[in-house]
Structures are given as structure tokens and as C-alpha cells.
Amino acid sequence: MKLQTDEQLMRQVANGELKLLSVLFERHHKHVYNFIFQMSGDKDLSEDIVQEVFFKILKHRATFGEGKFIAWMFTIARNSLSGHYKKEQRFTTTKETIVAEVVEDPECKEQYSDLHAALAKLTPTDREVVVLNRLQGIRYEELAIILNSTPNAVKTKVSRALDKLRKVYFKQVEV
């Protein structure tokens, strides 16, 4: 049987076949979880946001348009994370230090890879584009939709962020 695309499944969910959302959950919840975990370093928060994202997808299923499901889902995910930080009153200026502190904490350090530790030292904007493009495999075209930008601008952003990550990562592993 031919595998249905995410978009075909989501349209059926929007038309009332709610059970099919479990197929989309199965396919993508780990991506959302890992994206939030790489961004926040917090496993409990990552689980809560996965729940919130799929709850919003279910509640607002009728608003799914003609675009790519993955772009829609990650837009919801990053807005949910940003909403969480706003609620916690941890705005962009302090967001980066929180993640870096969590990752650097000796008690927690073991659960983070060298890559995660290096990512934590980037700004949230740089970290976000690297995680989405390189770890979650989101293409420049879809990333442009998520970030409300253009594919070329996103390509440049990703390259610049990779350059910063390269310097941080190799400085860190040399120590």
C-alpha cells in the first residue's frame, strides 16, 4: 500500500478522521521532542511541548492550509517554546544563558553530548537554524516558511551559524 504523505493525512484529520493523527504523531513527535530538547536542554519541558504541539494541531486542525505539514508543525513548536519562555519571563537575552547553565551543570553534564554542549553556547537564533536544518533535516525552503524568511537568506544564516558552531565545537573538544 502506498504510504500517505503528511499533508494527505493532515487533510483527512481536518476532515474528521481524527484517529489518523496518531500516524503523524508516530512519525514526528520524536523530531519535535529532540528539537525542543536541543533548544532548552530540558527533557520534561520537551515532553510538555510535544503534548502542547499535538494538542494545538488537533484543536486547530481546520486551519491547516496548502503548505507543508512539517513547516506548520515546527512553526507551532517554536511558538509554543517561545510562549513558554514568555510565561517564565525568560526573554531572549537570558534564554541562551539558561540553556548554557543547564548543559554546563556538572550534575547534568553527562546527559549532554559534546555537540549539544557546543550548541548551547550559540545564540538561540543560531542554535535554532542549525538544529532544524542539520539535526532535524528541515530543508532551506521549509525553514524559510518557519522563519518567515527566504531560502537564500536562510542558507546564509545556516552557514554563518555552522561557522560559529565549528569554532566553538573544536575549541571545546581540544580542551
Added chain:
Amino acid sequence: MKIHVTTETIVALLDGVLPESEQELIRLHIANCKKCKEAYNELQKLQEVFVKEIAVEPSEKAQNNFNEMLAEEIAAEASVLSKSGIIWLYPVLKVAAIVAVMVGSFLLGKWYGYEQLSGSYLALKEDNVALKTTATMSLMESTSASKRIEGITRTNDFVTWNQEVIDALTFRMLFDENDNVRLVAAQSMEHMASDKLVRSSFIEALGKEKNPMIQIELIEIIARIREKGALENLKQLRQSNTTLPLVKAQIDRVIPEIM
């Protein structure tokens, strides 16, 4: 000064998307330039690190919570469908409610605006703020659209807005016959978005507005102030056959931001 290969080019080369015609030249430069060679080697190693990075597994709780949530929604949906005997009434009731709210708001806004206006004249000579407000209000009542726009623009300089000004601006945004006046009124009212009534008036305006450019501006404002109460109206506008594709695309873009 020596020119180096950009990171963007090295990344494109590693991703295999650099045009073949450029590849040879770039590889030659990298082979002979210490700095570019180091960047190339490190970015290549970094790519391997990305591939080897092991995804973290969420606990079973995530799956269980999702199953529970989905089951609840399916049950709720089934319960709504079982009441289908009165379902035909919903659209009728919705339309009736919208009409009642619109007419009510119009009459209330107008009555309230005139009441406030007549009262404020008494304080004119003593109070500079009141004078400024009244002058602005007078401009907003002018028969000339450019004067009305001038009056609306003046409210941007106000430090605080009293109910009189908010009502006048709301009236202009909802009912002015001139497109530019309605647009400028909407833009000015964004400064007052902390006011609950102002936020709801954006929703009301979205339901009334027929000019696509103003619709887009209203959608943008609603997205910026993240007014969740507008979601239903956005959905309706999205589904309407008369809504332009450009406006629909804008709605598709902002809905996830508001959610």
C-alpha cells in the same frame, strides 16, 4: 589581501549542491589555502558529528498522554455529532449573534462617543490635555478624509488614551467610508492593544472589512498582538469563497503564530 572561500560555499560543496563548474576551482583553492582547508576539514567532521548524534527518546508518558488526549477529542466529537438534530441551527445562531454584536457595538459606540464628546467641552478652557483631545476629535469628525487621517495620526502622540479617543478610533476603523482612514485608524489602535475592548474591536473589524489590503493589515496586527480570540474569525475568513488567495496565504502564515 587574500580572498578566501566563504563558509556558504564550503557547506554547499559538502552538501553536494555546488554547481560542477565551480567545484574544481574551489577544491583547488581549498587544497592550497591553509585557512580554507582547516574550515573545510572541520565542517566535514562536524557533518559526521551531526550524523552520529543520537536522538533522545521521549518517555512512554508522551505517547500515553497523546493517546488519552486523542481519545477525549474523538469522544467529544462523537458527542457533538449525536446532537446533529439541532446542528442546522448553529450557523443561523452564529449569524444572528454576529449581527446583534455589530449593531449593538455600533449604537453603543456612537452613543457613548457623543456622550463623552459633549461632556468634555466644559473642561476645555482649563485643561490642555482635554483641549488636545477635543481638537483631535474634531479633526476625526471632519468631512475631509485627509483631516480625519490627521486627527487619527495625532493620537499617536498621546501618552494615554481616554475612552473617548478609543471609541472615536474604533468608530473610524469599523465604519469610516474611506479605506485609508480605516487603515490608519487600525494602525494607530495597535498602540492601545493592551485594552481588552481594542483587541476585540480588531476581531470585529476583521469580520466587517472587505478591502484585502486592510484585511492583511488587520491580520498582521492580530498576529503581532497574538489575539487568540480572533482564531475563529480567521478560520471563517480563510474558508470564505470571496477571500482573496493572498489574504488566505497570510492567514495560513499567522495562525500558527497566534496558536
